[in-house]
Amino acid sequence: MKILVCITHVPDTTSKISFTDNNTKFDSSGVQYIIGPYDDYALARAVELKESNGATVTVLNVGTSETEPTIRKALAIGADDAIRVDAFPENGHFVAEQIAHIAKENNYDLILMGRESIDYNGGAVHGMVGEMLGLPSLSPVMTLDIEGNTAKMAREIEGGKEYVEVDLPFVAGCQEPIAEWKIPNMRGIMTARTKPLNVVEAVDTTEKTELKNYELPPEKGDCKMIDPDNVEELVDLLKNEAKVL
Amino acid sequence: MSSILVFAESTDGKFKKTSREAVSYAAELGGDVTAVAFGDIEQSELESLGNNGAGKVLHAGDDKLNQGVIQAYASALAQAVEQTGAEIVVFSKSSLGDAVAARLAAKIGAALASNVVSLPDTSNGFVVKRSIYTNKAFVNVDMKEGKKIIAVKKNAVGIKEDGGSATVESFSPDLGDTDFAVKITKTEKAEGDVLLPEADIVVSGGRGLKGPENWDMVEELASELGAATGCSKPVSDMGWRPHHEHVGQTGVKVAPSLYIAIGISGAIQHLAGVNASKVLVAINKDPEAPFFKAADYGIVGDAFEVVPKLIDAVKASND
Numbered sequence: 001m002k003i004l005v006c007i008t009h010v011p012d013t014t015s016k017i018s019f020t021d022n023n024t025k026f027d028s029s030g031v032q033y034i035i036g037p038y039d040d041y042a043l044a045r046a047v048e049l050k051e052s053n054g055a056t057v058t059v060l061n062v063g064t065s066e067t068e069p070t071i072r073k074a075l076a077i078g079a080d081d082a083i084r085v086d087a088f089p090e091n092g093h094f095v096a097e098q099i100a101h102i103a104k105e106n107n108y109d110l111i112l113m114g115r116e117s118i119d120y121n122g123g124a125v126h127g128m129v130g131e132m133l134g135l136p137s138l139s140p141v142m143t144l145d146i147e148g149n150t151a152k153m154a155r156e157i158e159g160g161k162e163y164v165e166v167d168l169p170f171v172a173g174c175q176e177p178i179a180e181w182k183i184p185n186m187r188g189i190m191t192a193r194t195k196p197l198n199v200v201e202a203v204d205t206t207e208k209t210e211l212k213n214y215e216l217p218p219e220k221g222d223c224k225m226i227d228p229d230n231v232e233e234l235v236d237l238l239k240n241e242a243k244v245l
Numbered sequence: 246m247s248s249i250l251v252f253a254e255s256t257d258g259k260f261k262k263t264s265r266e267a268v269s270y271a272a273e274l275g276g277d278v279t280a281v282a283f284g285d286i287e288q289s290e291l292e293s294l295g296n297n298g299a300g301k302v303l304h305a306g307d308d309k310l311n312q313g314v315i316q317a318y319a320s321a322l323a324q325a326v327e328q329t330g331a332e333i334v335v336f337s338k339s340s341l342g343d344a345v346a347a348r349l350a351a352k353i354g355a356a357l358a359s360n361v362v363s364l365p366d367t368s369n370g371f372v373v374k375r376s377i378y379t380n381k382a383f384v385n386v387d388m389k390e391g392k393k394i395i396a397v398k399k400n401a402v403g404i405k406e407d408g409g410s411a412t413v414e415s416f417s418p419d420l421g422d423t424d425f426a427v428k429i430t431k432t433e434k435a436e437g438d439v440l441l442p443e444a445d446i447v448v449s450g451g452r453g454l455k456g457p458e459n460w461d462m463v464e465e466l467a468s469e470l471g472a473a474t475g476c477s478k479p480v481s482d483m484g485w486r487p488h489h490e491h492v493g494q495t496g497v498k499v500a501p502s503l504y505i506a507i508g509i510s511g512a513i514q515h516l517a518g519v520n521a522s523k524v525l526v527a528i529n530k531d532p533e534a535p536f537f538k539a540a541d542y543g544i545v546g547d548a549f550e551v552v553p554k555l556i557d558a559v560k561a562s563n564d
């Protein structure tokens with residue numbers, strides 16, 4: 001089985017988000033980058049499937065050379081090789097075109113992604129890639145088991161879940177509790193250095209959206225403290241001041 | 246007038262609140278609004294989308310379309326786009342909406358913007374504001390391509406009600422086996438009356454509540470407020486509460502009018518999932534808990550003393 005896992009290189013979840021150049025550029029100074037948390041779940045499940053069912057795991061990132069440490073981390077976690085499409089991931093559509101192009105050349109049995117990126121929160125790349133390849137796409141997938149040529153999954157629906165079956169190949173956007181995040185061990189880190197990381201050029205696409213500028217939400221006011229012996233005041237404030245009750 | 250299509254999601258034959266938001270948004274855009282609805286839904290419910298601004302409802306009532314068949318919905322919507330000549334398709338952002346919108350965008354070659362919180366500014370292009378970095382920022386994007394798909398963020402637009410009624414037309418899209426490649430074998434619905442992603446009030450508990458046996462008071466407070474219950478990630482990781490209640494960066498993102506956090510420290514990843522709420526209340530015994538920096542109202546105290554008192558106070562005010 002050949003598994004492709006698509007990973008994003010995103011600011012750590014504790015990062016302070018700010019912008020420069022007149023609010024047109026993300027300010028990356030002091031920001032730590034990580035594998036997107038949802039993508040990390042997808043990767044962890046792929047590595048488990050490799051161990052249980054036998055598979056090769058390829059990680060793919062569309063990004064500039066800055067993302068290589070993040071890709072190496074995925075290799076340390078257990079992927080066998082990696083592909084970096086050398087381009088700035090301008091938007092979900094651009095990224096999907098790149099992934100679909102690579103997938104067409106390599107015939108993967110399973111393409112795993114995160115349910116959404118934590119920078120742009122599009123939740124769209126898996127669906128687009130599925131459509132571009134003419135394959136089923138599912139998201140958000142909470143459990144995934146493979147027997148022979150068939151996958152059994154639980155998909156989250158609002159307020160519950162749905163159990164589904166589909167034949168390989170297909171595309172899935174993953175979320176917990178599909179697997180537990182894996183921390184690379186020393187051996188993994190050592191072997192990751194020599195695993196293949198192929199850099200390929202991007203294919204041309206038509207631009208469908210253009211970024212204008214960023215905005216930050218308005219500053220939050222102070223928190224009004226209420227005496228724990230006077231919780232009636234809270235109910236009164238919620239009713240008459242905030243008007244939410 | 247331009248033609249606008251709306252994907253009107255329903256569960257158990259009822260339109261979701263967010264579908265009414267999407268229809269209202271489409272009506273604000275100004276054009277002929279046609280909603281597309283799938284599965285078993287009664288005539289009066291279909292017509293009721295007129296109240297939110299739909300002129301027409303295309304109803305694909307086939308039983309096979311009752312459940313979230315992503316590919317079939319995308320194929321059907323592409324046919325509806327063709328049939329109505331729609332230039333814009335509006336979705337509400339949800340796990341199903343995302344999945345369908347993405348396929349439709351690729352199918353019809355449309356520009357896609359998701360998590361949209363504003364009407365477009367058409368003074369120079371077609372610029373919409375999107376929420377990004379899990380509610381920590383916004384970006385303004387110009388949607389260039391002819392056809393456009395907009396997925397509206399929950400609670401970002403008001404529901405309009407003008408007493409109208411929509412005409413209902415039956416719609417029989419041409420669907421094949423590949424549209425039903427994914428077989429849905431079973432559906433499990435969570436218990437409780439109020440669904441977390443749609444709730445107007447959420448009462449949420451964290452590790453400070455010590456164990457699952459202490460959730461009775463959380464549920465009682467929620468029931469007095471007509472609220473849904475949520476929790477922090479460790480609480481669902483430890484199995485104290487089901488996964489679909491996990492709120493935050495890696496869980497459900499909520500945007501209720503009121504979010505009450507009990508015994509939750511206020512880690513940045515938790516806040517990312519709640520800071521689109523209108524009013525945040527924190528109850529925590531530690532005055533230094535980071536949640537107080539994000540909250541509008543706070544009580545420093547032991548949850549096991551404060552919450553029962555709060556339940557009484559809410560009961561008293563409900564009477």
Ligand SMILES: Cc1cc2nc3c(=O)[nH]c(=O)nc-3n(C[C@H](O)[C@H](O)[C@H](O)COP(=O)(O)OP(=O)(O)OC[C@H]3O[C@@H](n4cnc5c(N)ncnc54)[C@H](O)[C@@H]3O)c2cc1C
Nearest residue numbers: 006062089091092113114116117120121122123124125211
């Ligand atoms: C400075 C800056 C400017 C940007 N400008 C724009 C813009 O104008 N418009 C816009 O829509 N986005 C923009 N992006 C976002 C960027 O394109 C996204 O991070 C991502 O590549 C696609 O966004 P998404 O949220 O739709 O992905 P989603 O659909 O949420 O991603 C789902 C899954 O797809 C996979 N995936 C997504 N991106 C990649 C990738 N690059 N490589 C490999 N797998 C991936 C992952 O598995 C991910 O979990 C910008 C990002 C930055 C940092």
Ligand SMILES: Cc1cc2nc3c(=O)[nH]c(=O)nc-3n(C[C@H](O)[C@H](O)[C@H](O)COP(=O)(O)OP(=O)(O)OC[C@H]3O[C@@H](n4cnc5c(N)ncnc54)[C@H](O)[C@@H]3O)c2cc1C
Nearest residue numbers: 451452453477478493494495508509510514515530531548
């Ligand atoms: C990549 C990543 C993603 C994450 N995603 C999420 C996410 O989506 N959602 C999420 O919630 N977390 C997420 N986390 C975890 C997050 O960092 C925190 O660890 C978590 O939110 C803490 O949960 P908590 O507040 O319930 O527990 P704690 O941090 O242990 O806080 C418990 C709080 O309860 C208070 N308390 C204790 N006893 C009482 C009492 N008797 N009465 C009142 N208060 C009391 C304490 O003062 C404390 O503030 C993520 C972490 C990472 C690294």
